Amino acid sequence: MSAFKDGLLAGKTAFVAGGTSGINLGIAKRFAELGARVAVAGRDPDKARRAAESIGPDALGLSADVRDYAAIRAAMEQVTEAFGAMDIVVSGAAGNFLAPAAAMSANAFKTVVDIDLNGTFNVFRGCYDLLNKPGASLIAITAGQAVNAMPLQIHACAAKAGVNQVVRVLAMEWGPEVRVNGISPGPIEDTEGMARLAPDPTTRARHHERIPMRRWGRIAEVAEAAVFLCSPSAEYVTGTILDCDGGSQLGDATRRDVGKGLA
Template sequence: MSDLLSNLSPTLLDGTTAFITGGGSGINLGIGKVFAALGANLSICGRDGAKLQRAATELEELGARVVHCVADVRDHDALAAAMERTADAVGPINTLIAGAAGNFNAPAEKISANGFATVVGIDLLGAFNAAHAAFEQLAETSGSITFISAGQAYAPTSNQVHAGAAKAGIENLMQNLALEWGPRGVRANTIVPGPIAGTLGVERLSAEVGAAEWRRAVPLGRFGTTEEVGVMAAVLASPLAAYVSGCRIQVDGGFGLAGFGMLHRAWMDLGTGATAPA
């Protein structure tokens, strides 16, 4: 167990089940690893079966019981089937981590309608589908939802109009569900990671202005780790956060305070010649 994880009880999440969309890699897999270390059972879903199998093996090596399901979050029926399979295999869902996301760098005028719809579909529609499909199980367990959001939701960001619109929708979705589902015992919150080392998102988004510019934009002067995001997700999923709902939790080293403004100036200095998928 790492020094960071040693601050939490290794039985904090014993007997609980977490369902993680986009759980095969990146921040979402990092969250899964923290949950596994703290005693949770896991179900991960995504579109790439081989990636999910590799991730499941890593999680099982940490002692977790793991189910992996190939499902596109834009397909509500596929998600519902994956969640039924989860309940049968490792128990009803206590925690939903809605983390599936898509992104790319592109000026607004160069994004096709299909490119914009793809990001909104994966991020926002996928988040709703996951929450909707999980609701009955979460109501049964008095469970919680943690949506993985992004700073683009509340700070205009160069080349990110598609992601910003999708993540802003997720923030509003979270608050509405916290309000509506609270009487059923279901909590909802968002985590907003800053630049996280070793993730595809940071690699893509820092490709133009460079990693050094990103680090300069973080008041703490460094990238975060997937484990740091995972620990916060574990706390939100645990009894420690039993009275926390409707909240946006930033795990970003202070990046959201001024970071996007600094990066905007760097992008303007370089010009905005990025292209988007058709």
């Protein structure tokens, strides 16, 4: 069930970096369903092509690595040549794995920071003069690690904290012509990350118990949050990180029922 009317994004052009799979592909598909012209970019050209085909016959699938500013800029120029100036840009490319800091190489740490943090800067800096202004909307996909320290996640925590600050600084510098926000998803079904973190039913059940909503989220729910942030309903929203996480950042909810029924 969606609160958004058909054709809400008709006439808009959207570019989704990292949009060849998972949450980002779900966002791209939802934009297209609501009438936007959509382009997705990822490192693998075949995967980008297949993603575009899954979105619709007019979608563009482009090969570009967000760590390479020149490549991501060239992809964006292709989008504006095909569709005109961009109205919506999502920076969602990310890398992650579990590793203790003492066993992590400097190159492994740098790789995640390069993809998540430097990639977000490259996407947003690269699109600035290609945007329809005023009225353009930029969205970064961040994570709870930005504000909650987590063991085995020093690279992701550092990178996502930086992403949140990129959002806030650009909102200050580029307002009122461009709004800049972030979405922080919680555990989301049918994503590669959760398949790695909870590969079996027992682990999955433990994850569910810790979340106030008692379930993982759905890709479609994150996509709805993205639509909101680039819709007229959010015209006065900028510099905000929207948690779409079922309350998981509030902490472990497994003990919430303790004391029920006591006077």
